[in-house]
Amino acid sequence: MNNISYLVVSIKTSNCINDMKRTFAEALEHRRTYYSIGNDSSVQDEEVVHIIRTAVKFVPSSFNSQSSRVVLLLGSEHTKLWDIVKNKLKALVSDEQFIKTQEKIDGSFACGHGTILFFEDQTVVQSLQKAFPLYSENFPVWSEHTSGMHQLAIWTMLEDIGLGASLQHYNPLIDDDVRKNWGLSESWKLIAQMPFGVPTADPGEKEMKDLSERIKVFR
Secondary structure (H helix, E strand, C coil): CCCCEEEEEECCCCCCCCCCCCCHHHHHCCCEEEEEEEEECCHHHHHHHHHHHHHHCCCEEEEEEECCEEEEECCHHHHHHEEEEEHHHHHCCCCCHHHHHHHHHHCCCCCCCEEEEEEEHHHHHHHHHHHHHHHCCCHHHHHHHHHHHHHHHHHHHHHHHCCCEEEEECCCCCCCHHHCCCCCCCCCCEEEEEEEEEEEECCCCCCCHHHHHHHCCCC
Protein backbone atom coordinates (compact mmCIF):
# COMPACT_ATOMS: atom_id res chain seq x y z
CA MET A 1 0.00 0.00 0.00
CA ASN A 2 1.26 3.47 -0.80
CA ASN A 3 1.16 5.23 2.57
CA ILE A 4 0.40 8.74 1.42
CA SER A 5 -2.24 11.00 2.92
CA TYR A 6 -5.36 11.53 0.88
CA LEU A 7 -7.73 14.47 0.52
CA VAL A 8 -11.25 13.60 -0.62
CA VAL A 9 -13.27 16.50 -2.03
CA SER A 10 -16.26 16.93 -4.28
CA ILE A 11 -14.97 20.10 -5.92
CA LYS A 12 -12.03 20.90 -8.17
CA THR A 13 -8.88 21.87 -6.26
CA SER A 14 -6.73 24.86 -7.07
CA ASN A 15 -3.27 26.18 -6.28
CA CYS A 16 -4.48 29.38 -4.69
CA ILE A 17 -2.31 30.50 -1.79
CA ASN A 18 -3.59 32.53 1.14
CA ASP A 19 -1.15 35.09 2.51
CA MET A 20 -1.36 34.80 6.29
CA LYS A 21 -1.44 38.21 7.98
CA ARG A 22 -0.69 36.92 11.47
CA THR A 23 2.37 35.18 12.80
CA PHE A 24 1.90 31.56 13.80
CA ALA A 25 1.75 32.51 17.48
CA GLU A 26 -0.82 35.23 16.80
CA ALA A 27 -2.95 32.87 14.71
CA LEU A 28 -2.82 30.23 17.43
CA GLU A 29 -3.85 32.76 20.08
CA HIS A 30 -6.72 33.97 17.92
CA ARG A 31 -8.19 30.49 17.30
CA ARG A 32 -11.45 29.91 19.16
CA THR A 33 -14.47 27.61 19.19
CA TYR A 34 -17.45 29.05 17.31
CA TYR A 35 -20.89 27.58 17.85
CA SER A 36 -22.64 30.42 16.01
CA ILE A 37 -21.81 30.08 12.31
CA GLY A 38 -23.59 30.73 9.03
CA ASN A 39 -23.55 28.94 5.70
CA ASP A 40 -21.69 31.76 3.96
CA SER A 41 -17.94 31.71 3.42
CA SER A 42 -15.40 34.51 3.55
CA VAL A 43 -13.33 32.79 0.84
CA GLN A 44 -13.70 30.55 -2.20
CA ASP A 45 -14.03 26.85 -1.41
CA GLU A 46 -10.77 26.21 -3.23
CA GLU A 47 -8.97 28.18 -0.51
CA VAL A 48 -10.31 25.78 2.11
CA VAL A 49 -9.08 22.93 -0.07
CA HIS A 50 -5.65 24.55 -0.18
CA ILE A 51 -5.56 24.83 3.61
CA ILE A 52 -6.40 21.15 3.99
CA ARG A 53 -3.84 20.12 1.39
CA THR A 54 -1.17 22.19 3.16
CA ALA A 55 -1.90 20.57 6.52
CA VAL A 56 -2.08 17.03 5.14
CA LYS A 57 1.20 17.49 3.31
CA PHE A 58 3.28 19.21 5.98
CA VAL A 59 1.93 18.22 9.42
CA PRO A 60 4.33 15.65 10.94
CA SER A 61 3.50 12.08 11.86
CA SER A 62 5.32 9.38 13.81
CA PHE A 63 7.74 7.38 11.65
CA ASN A 64 6.52 9.60 8.79
CA SER A 65 3.51 7.30 8.67
CA GLN A 66 1.24 9.86 6.96
CA SER A 67 -1.76 8.00 8.38
CA SER A 68 -4.20 10.94 8.38
CA ARG A 69 -7.10 11.05 5.94
CA VAL A 70 -9.32 14.10 5.51
CA VAL A 71 -12.74 14.47 3.87
CA LEU A 72 -14.26 17.85 3.03
CA LEU A 73 -18.06 18.00 2.79
CA LEU A 74 -19.74 20.99 1.17
CA GLY A 75 -23.29 21.91 0.18
CA SER A 76 -25.76 19.04 0.32
CA GLU A 77 -22.98 16.63 1.34
CA HIS A 78 -22.40 18.71 4.48
CA THR A 79 -26.13 18.69 5.24
CA LYS A 80 -26.29 14.94 4.70
CA LEU A 81 -23.71 14.35 7.43
CA TRP A 82 -25.72 16.18 10.07
CA ASP A 83 -28.89 14.40 8.98
CA ILE A 84 -27.04 11.15 9.67
CA VAL A 85 -26.07 12.41 13.12
CA LYS A 86 -29.63 13.45 13.94
CA ASN A 87 -31.13 10.18 12.72
CA LYS A 88 -28.71 8.18 14.83
CA LEU A 89 -29.37 10.22 17.95
CA LYS A 90 -33.13 10.23 17.46
CA ALA A 91 -33.13 6.46 17.80
CA LEU A 92 -31.22 6.62 21.08
CA VAL A 93 -32.74 9.46 23.11
CA SER A 94 -36.23 10.42 24.23
CA ASP A 95 -38.39 12.74 22.13
CA GLU A 96 -37.91 15.50 24.69
CA GLN A 97 -34.12 15.11 24.67
CA PHE A 98 -34.03 14.99 20.89
CA ILE A 99 -35.71 18.39 20.57
CA LYS A 100 -32.78 20.00 22.39
CA THR A 101 -30.29 17.87 20.50
CA GLN A 102 -31.77 18.81 17.13
CA GLU A 103 -31.74 22.50 18.03
CA LYS A 104 -28.06 22.28 18.94
CA ILE A 105 -27.08 20.45 15.76
CA ASP A 106 -29.15 22.65 13.45
CA GLY A 107 -28.13 25.87 15.19
CA SER A 108 -24.41 25.23 15.62
CA PHE A 109 -23.21 22.63 13.11
CA ALA A 110 -25.57 21.92 10.23
CA CYS A 111 -26.06 25.66 9.70
CA GLY A 112 -22.41 26.04 8.68
CA HIS A 113 -20.83 26.19 5.23
CA GLY A 114 -19.16 22.79 5.40
CA THR A 115 -17.69 20.08 7.56
CA ILE A 116 -14.22 18.57 7.64
CA LEU A 117 -13.94 14.94 8.71
CA PHE A 118 -10.72 13.63 10.22
CA PHE A 119 -9.77 9.96 9.92
CA GLU A 120 -6.78 7.76 10.71
CA ASP A 121 -6.04 4.83 8.39
CA GLN A 122 -5.77 1.75 10.60
CA THR A 123 -4.06 -0.22 7.84
CA VAL A 124 -1.08 2.11 8.19
CA VAL A 125 -1.14 1.85 11.99
CA GLN A 126 -1.31 -1.95 11.90
CA SER A 127 1.51 -2.22 9.37
CA LEU A 128 3.73 -0.17 11.66
CA GLN A 129 2.78 -2.37 14.61
CA LYS A 130 3.94 -5.42 12.68
CA ALA A 131 7.12 -3.74 11.42
CA PHE A 132 8.11 -2.36 14.83
CA PRO A 133 6.65 -4.72 17.48
CA LEU A 134 8.65 -3.05 20.26
CA TYR A 135 6.46 0.05 19.84
CA SER A 136 3.26 -1.78 18.94
CA GLU A 137 1.15 -0.37 21.77
CA ASN A 138 2.24 3.16 21.01
CA PHE A 139 1.28 3.42 17.35
CA PRO A 140 -2.50 3.86 17.93
CA VAL A 141 -1.69 6.63 20.43
CA TRP A 142 0.78 8.30 18.08
CA SER A 143 -1.82 8.08 15.33
CA GLU A 144 -4.24 10.07 17.51
CA HIS A 145 -1.48 12.62 18.09
CA THR A 146 -1.06 12.97 14.34
CA SER A 147 -4.77 13.56 13.85
CA GLY A 148 -4.81 16.14 16.64
CA MET A 149 -2.02 18.09 14.95
CA HIS A 150 -3.95 18.07 11.66
CA GLN A 151 -7.06 19.30 13.45
CA LEU A 152 -5.27 22.18 15.14
CA ALA A 153 -3.41 23.22 11.99
CA ILE A 154 -6.55 23.31 9.86
CA TRP A 155 -8.63 24.94 12.59
CA THR A 156 -6.07 27.70 13.05
CA MET A 157 -5.72 28.37 9.32
CA LEU A 158 -9.52 28.49 8.90
CA GLU A 159 -9.73 31.10 11.64
CA ASP A 160 -6.98 33.09 9.98
CA ILE A 161 -9.08 33.49 6.80
CA GLY A 162 -12.20 34.55 8.67
CA LEU A 163 -13.97 31.23 9.20
CA GLY A 164 -15.18 29.98 12.57
CA ALA A 165 -15.17 26.30 13.49
CA SER A 166 -15.70 23.85 16.31
CA LEU A 167 -14.59 20.28 16.89
CA GLN A 168 -17.20 17.57 17.39
CA HIS A 169 -17.05 13.84 18.18
CA TYR A 170 -20.12 11.90 17.14
CA ASN A 171 -17.94 8.92 16.36
CA PRO A 172 -18.14 5.96 16.62
CA LEU A 173 -21.93 6.34 16.47
CA ILE A 174 -21.88 7.51 12.84
CA ASP A 175 -18.77 5.71 11.57
CA ASP A 176 -20.44 2.99 9.52
CA ASP A 177 -22.95 5.34 7.90
CA VAL A 178 -20.23 7.84 7.03
CA ARG A 179 -18.04 5.22 5.37
CA LYS A 180 -21.03 3.80 3.49
CA ASN A 181 -22.40 7.15 2.28
CA TRP A 182 -19.09 8.42 0.93
CA GLY A 183 -17.58 5.11 -0.15
CA LEU A 184 -14.66 5.25 2.27
CA SER A 185 -12.38 2.40 3.24
CA GLU A 186 -13.30 0.26 6.24
CA SER A 187 -9.79 0.91 7.53
CA TRP A 188 -10.48 4.63 7.95
CA LYS A 189 -11.28 5.33 11.61
CA LEU A 190 -13.29 8.50 12.15
CA ILE A 191 -11.67 10.73 14.77
CA ALA A 192 -13.52 14.07 14.68
CA GLN A 193 -15.86 16.36 12.76
CA MET A 194 -15.19 20.07 12.22
CA PRO A 195 -18.18 22.16 11.04
CA PHE A 196 -17.18 25.62 9.82
CA GLY A 197 -18.68 28.80 8.43
CA VAL A 198 -18.64 32.56 8.81
CA PRO A 199 -19.00 33.48 12.52
CA THR A 200 -22.36 35.05 13.32
CA ALA A 201 -21.58 35.82 16.98
CA ASP A 202 -18.56 36.19 19.23
CA PRO A 203 -17.24 32.95 20.74
CA GLY A 204 -17.55 34.18 24.32
CA GLU A 205 -15.05 34.39 27.13
CA LYS A 206 -12.48 31.63 27.60
CA GLU A 207 -11.24 30.85 31.09
CA MET A 208 -7.48 30.42 31.29
CA LYS A 209 -5.88 28.54 34.16
CA ASP A 210 -2.77 29.94 35.78
CA LEU A 211 0.18 28.95 33.60
CA SER A 212 2.34 28.46 36.68
CA GLU A 213 0.22 25.39 37.41
CA ARG A 214 0.68 24.01 33.90
CA ILE A 215 4.30 24.80 33.04
CA LYS A 216 7.51 23.90 34.84
CA VAL A 217 10.88 25.28 33.76
CA PHE A 218 14.15 23.83 35.10
CA ARG A 219 17.44 25.59 34.42
